Amino acid sequence: MNKIHAAITAVNGYVPDYVLTNHELETMVETNDEWITSRTGIKERRILKGEGLATSDMAVPAVEGLLKKRGISAEEIELIIFCTTTPDMPFPATANILADKIGAKNAWGYDLQAACSGFVFGLATGAQFIESGKHTKVLVVGGDKMSAIVNYKDRATCIIFGDGCGAVLLEPNTEGYGVLDSILKSDGSGRNFLHQKAGGSLKPATHETIDAHEHYAYQEGQAVFKFAVTNMADVAAEVMERNNLNSDDIAWLVPHQANKRIIDATANRTGVSADKVIINIERYGNTTNGTIPLCLWEWESKFKKGDNLILAAFGGGFTWGSIYLKWAY
Numbered sequence: 005m006n007k008i009h010a011a012i013t014a015v016n017g018y019v020p021d022y023v024l025t026n027h028e029l030e031t032m033v034e035t036n037d038e039w040i041t042s043r044t045g046i047k048e049r050r051i052l053k054g055e056g057l058a059t060s061d062m063a064v065p066a067v068e069g070l071l072k073k074r075g076i077s078a079e080e081i082e083l084i085i086f087c088t089t090t091p092d093m094p095f096p097a098t099a100n101i102l103a104d105k106i107g108a109k110n111a112w113g114y115d116l117q118a119a120c121s122g123f124v125f126g127l128a129t130g131a132q133f134i135e136s137g138k139h140t141k142v143l144v145v146g147g148d149k150m151s152a153i154v155n156y157k158d159r160a161t162c163i164i165f166g167d168g169c170g171a172v173l174l175e176p177n178t179e180g181y182g183v184l185d186s187i188l189k190s191d192g193s194g195r196n197f198l199h200q201k202a203g204g205s206l207k208p209a210t211h212e213t214i215d216a217h218e219h220y221a222y223q224e225g226q227a228v229f230k231f232a233v234t235n236m237a238d239v240a241a242e243v244m245e246r247n248n249l250n251s252d253d254i255a256w257l258v259p260h261q262a263n264k265r266i267i268d269a270t271a272n273r274t275g276v277s278a279d280k281v282i283i284n285i286e287r288y289g290n291t292t293n294g295t296i297p298l299c300l301w302e303w304e305s306k307f308k309k310g311d312n313l314i315l316a317a318f319g320g321g322f323t324w325g326s327i328y329l330k331w332a333y
Contacts, residue, residue, distance in 0.1 A: 010134035010142070010174040011182030011332035016070035017170035017301030018062050019050040019288060024166070033159045040163045045264025049166025049289030051151045058092040059149045060101045062169035062294075067106055067143065070171050078106045082139040084113030085130050087122035087146040087293040089320075090153055091115055102145065111143070118190070119198070119319030120260050122146060122293040123170075124327055127315070128186040130174050142174040146293035153200060155220035164262075165221070166289035170297025181310070181332035187243050187325055189235070194322030197227040223320075232318040233266050236326075237273035240316035243326040244274060251275035255311035255331075256303065260318060261285035261295040270316055292319075307331045 025048045026037040040046055052062060063086070071078055086099035099113030118125045123146030130142040147169025156162045174182075202218035203209055213219065236259070244254070257276040259267045264285055271281045282299045291298060296315055307313075311331040318324040 006178035008135050008137065008176045008178055009180065009182035009184065010131035011177035012172045012300070012329070013175045013332060014070045014074040014173040015170065015297065015300045015304055016066050016073060017168065017298045018066040018069070019168040019298070020052040020062065022051045022053045023048050024051045026163070029163060032156050033162055035159045035163060044164060045267075045285050046163065046289045047286045050168055052149050052167040059088055059090050059147050059169065060092050060098050060105060062149070062167065063098075063102050063145050063147050063171065064105050066147070066169045066171045067102065067145065070173055074173055076141070078108040079110050081108045081111045081141050081143050083130070083133055083142045084108065084111050085116055085126045085142065085144050086113060087116045087118070087126040087144065088148055089117060089119055089122065089292050090148045090150060099145070118323045119321050120262060120290070120292050120295070121317040121319035121323035121325050123296045124186070124315055124317040124325045125188055125323070127172070127183065127327055128188055128325070131183040134174050134176050140176055143171060144174060145169065145171040146297045148292040148294055150221070150290070150292055153219065153221050155217050158220065160225055161221050161223050164290045166291050168288055168291035168294035168298050170294050170301050172297055172300065177332055181330045183327060183329045185243055185247055185328040187239050187246070189239060189325060190321055190323045192321060194231060194320070197224040198222070198320030198322070229263065229266065231322055232262065232324075233269045235322070235324045236260065236266060236316050236318040237270040239324055239326040240270050240314055241273050243328050244314060247328050249312065249328070251277070253312055254280060254314055256307070256313045257281045258296055258299050258313055258315045260316065261288065261299070262290050262318065266318070274314065276314075309333055
């Protein structure tokens with residue numbers, strides 16, 4: 005019997021309409037377009053505007069579009085893994101809220117929190133449920149409303165992040181397509197350099213924590229950059245070496261969209277030429293869990309059945325990882 009792999013059989017994404025440009029940011033914080041572009045590669049990012057809108061409200065159109073593409077109903081979904089750093093609320097899980105909103109009455113689900121590596125971790129996790137034979141339709145969603153936890157007076161973070169959401173459907177495949185390997189890593193000592201100080205059990209919300217702006221994302225850029233530029237590149241190269249792949253074998257490198265210089269370093273380390281590196285950071289910024297599925301969504305029409313894809317990510321915590329997958333359609 006042929007081995008079962010978890011293949012992506014549909015992908016879809018959603019970004020909000022509102023465009024926050026570098027020029028608008030110049031009116032909000034001491035920065036300028038040239039400074040932002042040269043250091044990050046970002047020109048604009050999307051922001052979810054409107055009262056009462058949360059991360060799940062971006063996931064709904066992303067998933068509904070995916071289901072329509074695949075020609076299935078929400079009731080056929082068995083499991084939802086929602087990768088997010090900005091859940092609608094601490095509990096219940098945003099996966100459960102999404103299931104209710106789309107009518108996935110037969111699905112169980114949970115949220116996965118691994119900062120910007122969440123989608124890669126979620127994809128590897130979802131693949132296990134397919135490979136074991138436990139489920140046949142697993143939805144992996146990656147989305148964040150980063151504008152909810154960004155301080156627009158802090159230029160170290162506000163220039164980087166945007167809002168967006170993407171989703172993939174995993175189904176069994178016995179032809180050798182799908183998720184073929186993954187390497188996932190974490191190092192909790194990195195928490196000091198990239199975190200949200202308050203809002204958890206360590207520092208519950210008080211007037212003092214709010215006044216001190218401790219419910220926003222905090223980042224020490226240089227330390228994070230130094231760690232990310234090495235580890236994201238190394239893990240992508242490692243998964244290639246483990247599968248006897250060279251740069252010529254790779255159709256597409258799909259890197260987390262954190263910073264153009266980190267993306268370039270990953271491409272250089274793996275030897276993948278620039279024309280095979282998927283980049284949309286200039287338009288969306290860093291959507292955290294949304295970056296990789298949004299890349300897959302935007303480039304879907306260019307993928308060919310059998311294409312070798314390398315996914316790589318790095319996130320706060322620290323977390324990092326890479327996946328080797330063979331495109332199935």
